[in-house]
Structures are given as structure tokens and as C-alpha cells.
Amino acid sequence: MNRLRQLWSNPVLAKEFQWRMRAKKTPWIIFFYLFIMGGIILSFLFLFKKSQNWFDPNESIYLFTGLSLVQLMMLAFVIPGITAGLVSGERERQTLPILLTTTLSSSKIVLSKWVASLSFMVLLIIASLPLYIIVFLFGGISPDHVVKVFGHFFVTMIFLGSMGIFFSSLIKRTGLATVMAYVTVALIGIGLLIALYLILTIHYSLHPPVQSPASAPVIAEILAGLHPGITLIYAMYSDFDFGGLKPVINLYDFYLVTYSVLSVLLLIGSVYFLSPVRFKVWKWVFRPKNKEIKAS
Amino acid sequence: MIRTENLCKSYGKFEALKNLNLTVDKGTVYGFIGPNGAGKSTTMQILATLLKPTSGRAWVGNLDVVEQADEVRRIIGYMPDFFGVYDNLTSLEYLEFYAACYGIHKHLRRKIGLELLELVGLAEKQDTYVDSLSRGMKQRLGLARTLVHDPELLILDEPASGLDPRARIEFREILKELRVMGKTIMISSHILPELASLCDVIGVMDQGELVASGSVEEITAHARQGRTLEIRVLGGLEEAKEYLETSPQVLSVHLEQEKILAKVSGDESVQVELLSGLVSRNIPVVRFSETSMNIEDVFLQVTRDSQGGKEHESIAATVE
Ligand SMILES: Nc1ncnc2c1ncn2[C@@H]1O[C@H](COP(=O)(O)OP(=O)(O)OP(=O)(O)O)[C@@H](O)[C@H]1O
Numbered sequence: 001m002n003r004l005r006q007l008w009s010n011p012v013l014a015k016e017f018q019w020r021m022r023a024k025k026t027p028w029i030i031f032f033y034l035f036i037m038g039g040i041i042l043s044f045l046f047l048f049k050k051s052q053n054w055f056d057p058n059e060s061i062y063l064f065t066g067l068s069l070v071q072l073m074m075l076a077f078v079i080p081g082i083t084a085g086l087v088s089g090e091r092e093r094q095t096l097p098i099l100l101t102t103t104l105s106s107s108k109i110v111l112s113k114w115v116a117s118l119s120f121m122v123l124l125i126i127a128s129l130p131l132y133i134i135v136f137l138f139g140g141i142s143p144d145h146v147v148k149v150f151g152h153f154f155v156t157m158i159f160l161g162s163m164g165i166f167f168s169s170l171i172k173r174t175g176l177a178t179v180m181a182y183v184t185v186a187l188i189g190i191g192l193l194i195a196l197y198l199i200l201t202i203h204y205s206l207h208p209p210v211q212s213p214a215s216a217p218v219i220a221e222i223l224a225g226l227h228p229g230i231t232l233i234y235a236m237y238s239d240f241d242f243g244g245l246k247p248v249i250n251l252y253d254f255y256l257v258t259y260s261v262l263s264v265l266l267l268i269g270s271v272y273f274l275s276p277v278r279f280k281v282w283k284w285v286f287r288p289k290n291k292e293i294k295a296s
Numbered sequence: 297m298i299r300t301e302n303l304c305k306s307y308g309k310f311e312a313l314k315n316l317n318l319t320v321d322k323g324t325v326y327g328f329i330g331p332n333g334a335g336k337s338t339t340m341q342i343l344a345t346l347l348k349p350t351s352g353r354a355w356v357g358n359l360d361v362v363e364q365a366d367e368v369r370r371i372i373g374y375m376p377d378f379f380g381v382y383d384n385l386t387s388l389e390y391l392e393f394y395a396a397c398y399g400i401h402k403h404l405r406r407k408i409g410l411e412l413l414e415l416v417g418l419a420e421k422q423d424t425y426v427d428s429l430s431r432g433m434k435q436r437l438g439l440a441r442t443l444v445h446d447p448e449l450l451i452l453d454e455p456a457s458g459l460d461p462r463a464r465i466e467f468r469e470i471l472k473e474l475r476v477m478g479k480t481i482m483i484s485s486h487i488l489p490e491l492a493s494l495c496d497v498i499g500v501m502d503q504g505e506l507v508a509s510g511s512v513e514e515i516t517a518h519a520r521q522g523r524t525l526e527i528r529v530l531g532g533l534e535e536a537k538e539y540l541e542t543s544p545q546v547l548s549v550h551l552e553q554e555k556i557l558a559k560v561s562g563d564e565s566v567q568v569e570l571l572s573g574l575v576s577r578n579i580p581v582v583r584f585s586e587t588s589m590n591i592e593d594v595f596l597q598v599t600r601d602s603q604g605g606k607e608h609e610s611i612a613a614t615v616e
């Protein structure tokens with residue numbers, strides 16, 4: 001708790017906030033974010049309502065899932081863009097050496113930049129809540145769905161932010177770091193889908209489905225569990241399957257755990273590549289251990 | 297205050313520092329000079345905990361710069377040769393930001409910031425955005441920044457580069473003030489006169505090695521040990537050069553355009569001897585004088601000698 005308060009009073013965090021709020025492009029980012037999301041969802045609604053004048057709860061879930069997937073894509077577009085420059089930008093501006101000679105630790109620098117960018121993302125999501133309310137008004141969405149979706153957003157945001165900072169810390173140039181971050185996003189978003197499709201096609205051709213409740217190959221489940229879109233759909237529909245093959249593992253939980261662990265690793269990696277005297281990080285990682293030894 | 301022991305730094309195969317042994321006492325102003333690429337910035341970055349040495353060790357105030365980097369950062373103020381500023385802060389906010397980075401209490405930051413702006417003569421610029429300051433002002437603000445946590449040691453990498461002569465003088469005055477305040481200052485430069493009047497000790501670096509160190513007088517005296525004669529002849533340049541090279545008292549001969557620069561040992565009688573020798577060989581001497589060495593010549597000589605490789609060991613040995 002004390003640590004958290006320390007982080008909040010951190011000057012880098014305060015400056016990031018101040019900078020983000022003073023920046024001229026901030027209102028534009030918020031505006032475009034909402035404009036695109038709202039545009040997609042409203043045109044969707046409009047087309048729906050044209051064909052029938054009542055709304056069935058199943059379609060409401062359909063809409064809710066669609067809205068969440070759009071939100072997910074927006075996160076994937078925006079977060080790498082704002083995080084991939086956090087450390088390398090400081091390096092390019094030649095302000096990093098000075099920051100590193102202050103008594104702020106590398107981990108504090110990374111964490112405060114990370115928290116600042118995530119706070120901004122939270123702001124974007126909060127700003128998009130009115131769009132959700134439109135969907136809620138049609139009914140049929142349980143609190144459970146909402147919790148699951150926002151849990152998913154949270155972990156995805158954390159992961160995307162950590163990945164952006166990681167590339168920013170690893171690669172000296174903001175441009176290249178940004179490209180790498182987007183390439184990773186594309187690999188996860190599209191690459192995984194293609195791989196999954198190929199694997200399932202091969203699987204079907206080798207083992208033509210005889211009865212309905214057969215299980216999918218493990219590798220397909222893992223790939224699906226790594227895909228943000230599939231796991232989100234999985235969380236929304238309890239009868240989810242891959243065209244007749246039911247997943248055995250809980251894809252949603254798998255996703256949350258894997259990406260949380262990855263985020264932690266990426267953050268440690270960012271600190272590692274940021275600190276000038278690198279093996280210091282090892283001391284930092286192993287410090288709790290030492291304390292335990294002393295205490296016992 | 298600073299001590300290094302066989303400090304080495306390699307970038308790939310290139311050795312930027314070769315077994316550097318350096319000592320700077322508390323309270324001294326240490327001038328670090330040397331030509332481009334000598335390894336001054338590299339040394340300073342290691343001392344500022346920004347670079348890990350390849351081998352060897354370094355201490356600042358008895359703290360190891362690698363093992364106790366956190367503690368070292370608390371007692372040093374480092375100004376890099378190039379540094380950027382955040383464009384969205386005013387001068388005062390800039391100082392307050394770094395004060396906060398050093399964990400200085402909120403109520404003290406503004407006071408410290410104002411005092412430092414006063415010290416470096418930027419008091420009236422406190423509300424100006426940092427990126428609209430002139431280069432010299434930024435440089436002064438950078439110096440103020442190194443002082444926010446009241447460090448014992450200042451490591452300033454070419455702080456006076458890019459300053460006009462007046463600003464240089466002002467900068468020197470500020471440093472003098474800091475010396476009076478009891479700070480140890482390590483300052484690098486290519487320009488020796490800039491440092492000469494300010495520094496207690498000067499270290500001359502070249503190609504990753506410390507080729508000379510001592511007080512300004514010591515270094516100048518050493519370099520003058522062999523006095524340099526400037527000889528101009530109307531003809532027979534080669535012949536004159538040959539004669540000078542064969543005389544035992546002449547240490548080295550350089551040809552510089554139409555002039556011969558000869559470094560000789562011994563007193564004035566040697567000059568007489570050489571002059572009569574030249575004249576007796578019918579060489580038309582128009583000018584024969586001892587050059588008075590200014591501090592820039594000393595610098596050139598110390599570093600040039602080490603490039604020749606011939607004499608630098610003797611220099612290092614005698615000055616130490
Ligand atoms: N990051 C680096 N990668 C590779 N070589 C480097 C790096 N930094 C410095 N060097 C090399 O190390 C040598 C010493 O550089 P350094 O910057 O310490 O010199 P300097 O004495 O500060 O020179 P100057 O007076 O030009 O500032 C140079 O030859 C330089 O090319």
C-alpha cells in the first residue's frame with residue numbers, strides 16, 4: 001500500500017499525466033476513438049433494427065460481443081502507438097541519461113510510465129461506456145458477462161502496454177519499436193487465427209468427426225486460448241466450440257493467466273534493458289529471497 | 297573522492313579506456329582534457345553509473361560505482377555532453393521535476409529551484425519554457441539541475457561547449473562559486489585555457505590512457521623541460537634539419553611550413569652552440585628564437601607526443 005502511494009507521488013508519473021493532459025492531440029485521440037467505436041456500433045444497430053422491430057436477448061449478446069471485439073481492436077491499435085515511444089522517446093530526446101542518474105530506479109521509471117499510459121487507456125474505456133449503455137438497454141446481458149469482458153480488457157491492456165514498453169526499452173528507435181509492437185499485435189491477432197485454421201483443417205481431414213462431442217487437439221486449444229478475440233467470444237457463449245470440437249481447457253482463464261504472466265516478464269525485461277548497469281536487475285529480482293534468508 | 301583502478305572499457309573490439317588509474321581528491325577541481333575520442337566522456341559515464349566498465353573498478357566517495365550505484369547517484373551531479381530538455385516544462389518546473397526525482401520534499405522543491413536559478417543567473421527566466429531558452433541558458437540550467445540534490449561531486453562533461461566567450465567567463469565564475477562551496481568538480485574540455493585558471497589538477501587523456509596529470513604548473517613546466525626553438529632559414533632546410541637531428545642535445549625536430557621546431561634540452565649555451573653550428577655550415581638563418589609556450593601548445597605537445605608514442609611514457613613517469 002505504501003509502495004502504491006509512492007508510485008502515485010512519483011514525479012515521472014505526475015509529469016506523464018501532465019504531459020498527456022496538456023498535449024493537443026489528447027482530445028483528438030479520445031474523439032476519434034469514440035467516433036470510430038460509436039460509428040461501427042450505431043451502424044450495426046441501425047442495420048439490425050431495419051430488418052425487425054423487436055430485439056431478442058441473444059442478439060443483444062451478439063451486439064455486446066461485437067462491441068467488445070471492436071473495443072479490443074481499438075485497444076490493439078492505440079496502445080502500441082502510445083507505449084512504444086515511452087522509453088525510446090526519452091532516449092531520442094536525450095533526457096534518459098539524466099533521468100537514470102537520479103535516484104529514481106529503473107523499475108520505477110518503467111512502472112510509472114506504464115501506469116500513466118494504462119490510466120489513459122482506462123480513461124478511453126470509461127469514455128466509451130455510454131455506448132455500452134445503449135446495448136444494456138436492450139437487456140439480456142448478465143453482470144457476469146460484463147465482469148468477464150472488463151477482466152479481459154484489463155489483462156489485454158496490461159499486456160499490450162507492457163509489450164509496447166518492452167520494445168521501447170529494447171530498441172533504441174521509436175519508429176522501429178512501434179513497428180515491432182504492431183507486428184506482434186498482428187501475429188497475435190491474425191497469425192494465430194491462420195495457424196488455428198490450418199491446424200483445424202488438417203485435423204478434420206485426418207480425423208473426420210464421427211460423433212458431435214469430440215475434443216479439439218491440444219495445440220489448437222492453446223492457440224485459441226492465446227487469441228484475444230476467440231477467448232472473448234468463448235467467455236460470452238457457454239456453448240462455444242470449433243465447429244463440433246469442444247475445447248477442454250477453459251480458454252478464458254488460460255488467456256488471463258498466460259497474458260498476466262507474460263506482462264510481468266515483459267515488464268521485468270523492460271527494466272532489465274533500461275538499467276545501465278544490467279545485472280543490478282538480478283539483485284532487484286533476487287532481493288526478496290535474500291531478505292527471507294536473513295529473516296530465518 | 298574519485299578513484300579508479302585499472303579501469304577498462306571496450307566497445308566490441310575497440311578499447312576506449314585502457315587501464316585507467318585516476319585519483320581525484322575531495323574539494324579539488326579536476327580538469328579532464330584530451331582530444332576527441334580520448335575517452336573522457338566514457339570515463340565520466342562510468343563514474344556517473346551509466347556505463348558498466350568492462351574490467352577494473354571505480355569508486356566515488358568510497359562507494360563502488362557498479363555495486364553501490366544507488367548510493368553513488370545520491371552524491372553526484374552529472375551533466376552529459378549533450379542533453380535534451382522536456383519541451384513542456386518551464387525552467388522552474390524543470391528543476392522541481394528533477395528535485396522530485398531525487399525524492400526531495402514537495403515544500404522544498406520550489407525554494408531550491410529558485411535559489412539555483414538565482415545562482416546560474418536565470419532568475420528572470422523562471423517561467424520561460426525550457427525549449428525556448430538559448431543554448432547557453434540551457435547549459436546553465438543544466439548546471440543548476442546537477443545541483444538540485446546538493447551533491448558532493450559534480451561531473452560536468454564539456455559544460456562550456458557552445459557558449460560564447462562572455463558566457464564562458466560567466467560559467468567559470470559560477471564554477472568558482474561552487475568550488476568555494478566546497479564541491480569536488482570534475483570537468484572535461486578540449487580547450488585547456490578554459491580550464492587552466494579554474495582547475496587545481498589537470499589530467500590529460502589520450503587514446504584511452506592518462507598521459508599526464510598534475511597541477512597546471514607541473515604540466516606546463518614538464519612540457520617546457522625541453523625548450524622549443526623556432527628556427528627559420530632562407531634555404532638549406534634539409535641540411536639544417538639534418539644537422540639538428542644529429543646534435544645530441546636536440547630531442548626532436550618538427551618541420552612546420554618554413555619553420556623548424558626543435559626541442560632541445562639544456563640551458564642557453566646549447567642555443568648558442570646550435571646557432572653557431574648552423575651559421576658555420578653556411579645555412580642562412582633569419583630567425584632563431586625560443587618559443588614561449590602557452591597552455592595550448594602544452595596540450596598539443598602532450599597529446600602529440602603520446603601519438604608519436606616515443607615520449608609519452610617518460611612524460612607520464614615524470615609527472616606522476
Ligand atoms: N557507444 C559507443 N559505441 C562504440 N564506440 C564508442 C561508443 N561511445 C564511445 N565510443 C568510442 O570510444 C572512444 C572514446 O569516446 P569518448 O566519447 O569517451 O571520447 P571523448 O574523450 O569524450 O571525446 P570528445 O572530446 O569528442 O567528446 C571513441 O573512439 C568513440 O568512438
Ligand SMILES: [Mg+2]
Pocket residue numbers: 336337338377453454
Ligand atoms: Mg566527450
